[in-house]
Amino acid sequence: MTAPVPGSAGYDTHASLLAQRYEALRFEDVHRHVLHLIPPQPCMAADIGAGSGRDAAALAARGHTVVAVEPTAALRAEGQRLHAGMPIEWTDDSLPALNRLREAARRFDLMLLSAVWMHLDEGERAEGMASLAELLAPGGVAILSLRHGPVPEGRRMFDVSAEETLVLGGRHGLQPCHRGTRQDMMGRPDVHWSLVGLRKPQ
Ligand SMILES: C[S@@+](CC[C@H](N)C(=O)[O-])C[C@H]1O[C@@H](n2cnc3c(N)ncnc32)[C@H](O)[C@@H]1O
16 A cells, blocks of 8 residues: 555545635736746746646646646546646656656756645655755746645644745755745635745756
8 A cells, every 4th residue: 555645635535626726716816926936938847736737737828848746646637637738747746755756857947836835744844845956957946835824624734934944945055035925815814825935056
């Protein structure tokens, strides 16, 4: 039996409902504070914890070559169905090790981790940051959003600060290029988000 993926608890039930919720949001709205970090020219992009593929599809539509990493089979299937027309490479891989991407020696100019990082515990975040630093191409950017608020039933989540994430990135040679906050896009009054950008030097 394969080991459960850290942080993915609760996503395999109601995958279709979750996908509907994620797809009701627009990439340009969710990521409006960090759009300036997305390379304007076609690049290699990875959407880690891609969920329904909303962001992967938007990045592909912008001309980027996109790998969507999603460990939850039911969500991956939703994403593949909903965005069947888009040139997205779907992969069953997971943080912290991202073994498939690392074994294939992939390198990315953009790594998006939207609403994923806070699913990892402290040790997993340390290992996960090492994976991101390895997978980023020189000059590449990782964008992470971190959820703050009550943990939904059945999920595994930690309150992870932007500060911790920036310090951890620094330990792996990644430089801060963005730090901000935003309200919850689903209108939950008790939830808010931190945004972090980390760049690998050229
Ligand atoms: C809140 S959803 C966000 C989905 C999408 N990124 C978005 O912003 O709409 C969190 C996603 O992270 C995935 N996930 C959870 N643990 C993960 C891990 N260890 N590695 C990669 N993805 C993970 C879940 O399966 C789920 O699709």
